[in-house]
Structure formats: structure tokens, C-alpha cells
Amino acid sequence: MKTAVIGTGAMGQHHVRLYSDIAGSELVGVVDHNTAQTDRLCALYGGRAYTDYREMLDKEKPDAVTIALPTSYHHQATMDCLDAGIHVMVEKPIAKTVDQAREMIAKAKEVNRVLKVGHIERFNPAVTQLKERLADGQLGRIFTIHSRRQSPYPGRITDVGVASDLATHELDMMRYIAQSEVHSMTAEISKVMNTDNEDIVFGLLRFENQILGILDVNWVTPTKIREISVTGENGMFTVDYLNQNLTFNSNYAAEQNENQSDWFKAKFGVAEGDFTRFRVEKREPLRVEIESFLECCRDNSSPLVTGEDGLEALNLALKIVDCNYNCGCKKIDNS
Known part of the structure; x- marks a missing residue:
């Protein structure tokens, strides 16, 4: 599967490392405004660096992505990826608001794609x-x-x-x-x-x-x-x-x-x-989590941590x- 990571902060850079190493994953895109960070990660682990995730989606057409942006950007990035027919693993919290989380869950169901929330424990x-x-x-x-x-x-x-x-x-x-x-x-x-x-x-x-x-x-x-x-x-x-x-x-x-x-x-x-x-x-x-996510993408099956689980954690x-x-x-x- 072609994979990509959007956001390369504290968690995102580990997703990059693991997507490059896990069998069955081809890392094709790494996205962040910090070009020094993306250049460094691509030199280490492969993939191509982008500053705009929409450009990456259009050029690389990944099958699955991790979204590890600041929480305020989770909703829009997830909606854009799902609209493009891509499976999404979004780091927790799922979104900034409950209404945003509900929209993300509804969109995943509409396009029949996996939406997994990164509750790693x-x-x-x-x-x-x-x-x-x-x-x-x-x-x-x-x-x-x-x-x-x-x-x-x-x-x-x-x-x-x-x-x-x-x-x-x-x-x-x-x-x-x-x-x-x-x-x-x-x-x-x-x-x-x-x-x-x-x-x-x-x-x-x-x-x-x-x-x-x-x-x-x-x-x-x-x-x-x-x-x-x-x-x-x-x-x-x-x-x-x-x-x-x-x-x-x-x-x-x-x-x-x-x-x-x-x-x-x-x-x-x-x-x-x-x-x-x-x-x-x-x-x-995180390796176990990503392996589980990719397996769900291949089978289009329900992940261990669903969008609904992420929604309830955020709600609480x-x-x-x-x-x-x-x-x-x-x-x-x-x-």
C-alpha cells in the first residue's frame, strides 16, 4: 500500500520511520511546512517532501495516510483525505470539537473508508x-x-x-x-x-x-x-x-x-x-498500531479504535x- 504522513512533529516523525520499515507499506509522501524536517526525514526514510498535503494527495495518490497535525487541523485534513478515497489514521484527539468528529465519522461511512483514531495505549x-x-x-x-x-x-x-x-x-x-x-x-x-x-x-x-x-x-x-x-x-x-x-x-x-x-x-x-x-x-x-491500521485498510474492516471511540474520548x-x-x-x- 502507498502510505503518507501529514505532519512531522513529535509523533509524525515516528509514523514516517515506521511506514518506511513495515512490510507492505511504500512511503510515498511526507508533508510539513518545516522543509528542513521533511528533507531530513525523506533522506533517512524515503518518500517525497511536500509543504501542501493537497498537492501530495494529487501527485502521490496514497492508499492510507496518518494525520499528525495540530488538533485544530485534524478535521479539514481528514475530510479532504476521505473525499480523495484514502484511509485515514488521525492522531488523538480526533478533532477539536464533537461536531467536527461526527462529520469525520459520517464522511468515512459515506465513502466506505477506514477512519482510525490514534489511541496508542x-x-x-x-x-x-x-x-x-x-x-x-x-x-x-x-x-x-x-x-x-x-x-x-x-x-x-x-x-x-x-x-x-x-x-x-x-x-x-x-x-x-x-x-x-x-x-x-x-x-x-x-x-x-x-x-x-x-x-x-x-x-x-x-x-x-x-x-x-x-x-x-x-x-x-x-x-x-x-x-x-x-x-x-x-x-x-x-x-x-x-x-x-x-x-x-x-x-x-x-x-x-x-x-x-x-x-x-x-x-x-x-x-x-x-x-x-x-x-x-x-x-x-506504534508499530503494532500502524500494522493493525494497514491490515484494516487492506480488508476494509473495523479498527480496534474506531471514530466513535475517538469521539467518545473527546466528548468526555x-x-x-x-x-x-x-x-x-x-x-x-x-x-
């Missing part, structure tokens, strides 16, 4: 194994999901706040793990870096299946933290996204009863048990900011 091997263990019932009933995504302030991002940029990752992961939609939430945000957008978000979510979600996201921590913990009847799983580690703290009280459901009904309690670190076969999540992120100004618990409208 679903392709993290530690998350894949976590999902398998949860599906196998190893945790029993889930009580809480606690997400932490923290880092220093990224000066390159000026068009959205931390809710749209970082919280969308964790909101998508919470939905993916809970297998349920959010019923209600309350949140607090703060602006401490003298910007127009929020840089600290704390949120408390209740899912329709009664799982509680705790969201702790910011741009003011002087180190990167990427972690999600899932607590249930039998203990707690924790994923360290950065190191692709999956660990488990068992509930000793649950282990003492052969019938887990009887343990839960009797409320025997919780006690500290064994700590286990599972072996995870590590792979670059924007509602979190709205919660801060409207105060109190807010029921979510998923329409």
Missing part, C-alpha cells in the same frame, strides 16, 4: 495482556480503575489543554477496560502555567456498570508517569505503559476461599497478598472541562 503489549487476564476472570468483579498520566509542560502544544491532549488517552483506556459507558462524573481543573488552557485535571467517573474511575492528569509533574491500576475482588493489576510492565498484587483474603463468589457475598475483606510481575513480550506500540474530555465550570456531578449525554 490499546496496542501496548502490557495492556493487551491485561485485557486477556481480565477476560479470563482473574480479577473477578472490577471495583475501580485509576489512571495517572503526568509529565512536564509540552511547549509545542498550544491549541488544546491537557484534557484533550492527555486525558483522552486515559478516558479511552477506562472505557476499554470497563467495557461500559460513563454514567456521571465530577471534575476539577486548574491553570497554573499561565496559559489559556487547563494543565491539571482531576476527575471522578461512575460507569454504567458501577465501576468507579479516578483520573489524575497534568502537565506540571517534572517526570513522565504513565500508569493505570485496576482493582477488583481478587487484587489489583497495574500497567506501567512506559516500561510495558504488568504487575499484580493479590488479595490474600480472597485466596483463602475456594469459592470467590461466596467470599464476595460474605464480605470476608481484603488483605495484602503476593506480588507478581508478569512476563510481557515487548513491542513498539470536553465534559470534564465543562464540569469544572458548571460544578457538581454531571450526567453524560452520549447522543
